[in-house]
Amino acid sequence: MIEAYKKAVIWLQSEAGFSSGVINRILSLPESAVIRIPDDPAGSFAVVKSAAGEKAAEKISVAAKNSDAFKKTLARMEIKGIKVVVRGESDYPEALSEIDNPPPILYTVGDKSLLKSRSVAVVGSRNPTIQGEKTAYAFSEVLAKCSLTIVSGLARGIDAAAHRAALDAGGKTIAVLGTGVDRVYPAENRALYEEIAKKGLLVSEYPPGTEAKAYHFPERNRIVSGLSDAVLVSEAREKSGALITADYAIKQGKELFIVPSAVNSECGRGSNKLLKELQGAMVLSPDDVIEALGLYRAPDSDATDMDLDVNEEKIMNRLQLGNAHFEELIAVTGLKVSELNALLTGMEIKGLVYRAENNCYGVY
Helix, strand or coil, X not given: CCCHHHHHHXXXXXXXXXXXXXXXXXXXXXXXXXXXXXXXXXXXXXXXXHHHCHHHHHHHHHCCCCCHHHXXXXXXXXXXXXXXXXXXXXXXXHHHHCXXXXXXXXXXXXXXXXXXXXXXXEEEXXXXXXXXXXXXXXXXXXXXXXCCEEEECCCCCHHHHHHHHHHHXXXXXEEECCCCCCCCCCHHHHHHHHHHHHHCEEEECCCCCCCCCCCHHHHHHHHHXXXXXXXXXXXXXXXXXXXXXXXHHHHCCCEEEECCCCCCCCCCHHHHHHHHHCHHHECCCHHHHHHHCCCCCCCCCCHHHCCCCHHHXXXXXXXXXXXXXXXXXXXXXXXXXXXXXXXXXXXXXXXXXXXXXXXXXXXX
């Protein structure tokens, strides 16, 4: 059952039709006053006027008290297991409450505890180059293995690659949607959406049932950045939504990392241009991000005591015999160059292997 306070905030959004800014002002009222508003709009006129102005008070007085649409929204939430986090509650992420125009309400499906986990947003083009997509995957995989939650927007391209890498690595990921949390957009990402619902977190500031609208996506980008400790841009065209997220990161005082693209790449022109302005933001490997976030730690145990996946075990078995060249490790594992790069970087971070001269690797 949805609590009375949360139900009142949902009503302010879905029935009274208030913006985030107006709702945030109303939430400055005592909880009892907020709960009273949907049941007694006329009696709440004075307190709403004091918090949000006369126009807001007048709008409440004519809002539907118990509309069928509102009842259907609440019923849909109950059936689909949609939870609500309201600004001011203990499980609302503190970092998000400090941004400009914080969302007063978050609708969630999945593991709400991820809202307070240490995280990195990975964003970029919806139509990336193969290299840009592989880069996003490789970075996200390694960062997820370092217990960082990967945040992105479930769009095709870079977003999807980042979410997929986190899940493949056995890590956690948050998808911030530009629709209601019960809507899949784009439809091609349905399988990914469903897996995130089970293993990660889906979150939206829009009521259930809300369809995709163009202006929703720039709005949701402030949440992508706001939830994260840092933002990584893998590849972005000029006027890309990823650059909007990067701009939010700068305004919100978040770490910003940019992977450089080829100088003649149309897909990376926007991120390269931003990188020219912010040269200190350049990163060339996941190690650069990890070091900047102060995440490197010496291994707590010997490599042989750690749980290894199949390919890590193959590499360790080979390196126990002596150092091996990168090309030999490709033959041993059957992995692609980008996949092996990501795996070896993760193993370096864990303290399992070290990089020797001439592109060779060894064990301690």
